[in-house]
Amino acid sequence: MNFxxxxxxxxxxxxxxxxxFVCVENAGRSQxxxxxxxxYAPKGFxxxxxxxxxxxxxxxxxxxxxxxxxxxxxxxKSKELTDEMIRESDNVVNMGCMDKSFCPTLWLPKVxxxxxxxxxxxxxxxxxxxxNDIEKRIKELVAEITTTTQR
Numbered sequence: 001m002n003f004x005x006x007x008x009x010x011x012x013x014x015x016x017x018x019x020x021f022v023c024v025e026n027a028g029r030s031q032x033x034x035x036x037x038x039x040y041a042p043k044g045f046x047x048x049x050x051x052x053x054x055x056x057x058x059x060x061x062x063x064x065x066x067x068x069x070x071x072x073x074x075x076x077k078s079k080e081l082t083d084e085m086i087r088e089s090d091n092v093v094n095m096g097c098m099d100k101s102f103c104p105t106l107w108l109p110k111v112x113x114x115x116x117x118x119x120x121x122x123x124x125x126x127x128x129x130x131x132n133d134i135e136k137r138i139k140e141l142v143a144e145i146t147t148t149t150q151r
Contacts, residue, residue, distance in 0.1 A: 031066075057078065062131075
């Protein structure tokens with residue numbers, strides 16, 4: 001997967017560059033992505049996640065599957081996507097849409113699309129597969145960021 005050309009490499013009047021992971025509920029995929037990005041991100045990058053229709057709690061199986069790989073996301077909260085988050089983010093990654101009427105890509109420009117399956121209602125084994133796919137994509141994204149920012 002090549003992100004080159006989609007990833008902004010400059011940020012005016014900001015110390016750290018921000019990567020925003022979005023989905024509908026901000027209870028599964030985007031939370032895992034935020035957790036993995038915090039682990040693997042190069043210096044000078046930070047992350048947050050949000051949803052267009054956030055829920056009251058993160059999926060317990062998502063929390064469990066992340067604990068299995070040594071990442072505790074139990075204190076993260078589901079957050080509503082705001083205009084400020086979008087403005088302050090250097091890049092936006094859409095995790096996928098389970099509800100097309102609330103899909104973040106309907107109104108966000110220049111989004112990196114991952115189209116990942118939603119872990120909602122899945123077994124722990126299926127959640128692990130989604131988690132592993134997200135970790136792989138985060139590592140690819142970090143490698144691209146690192147390469148792009150070193151130029």
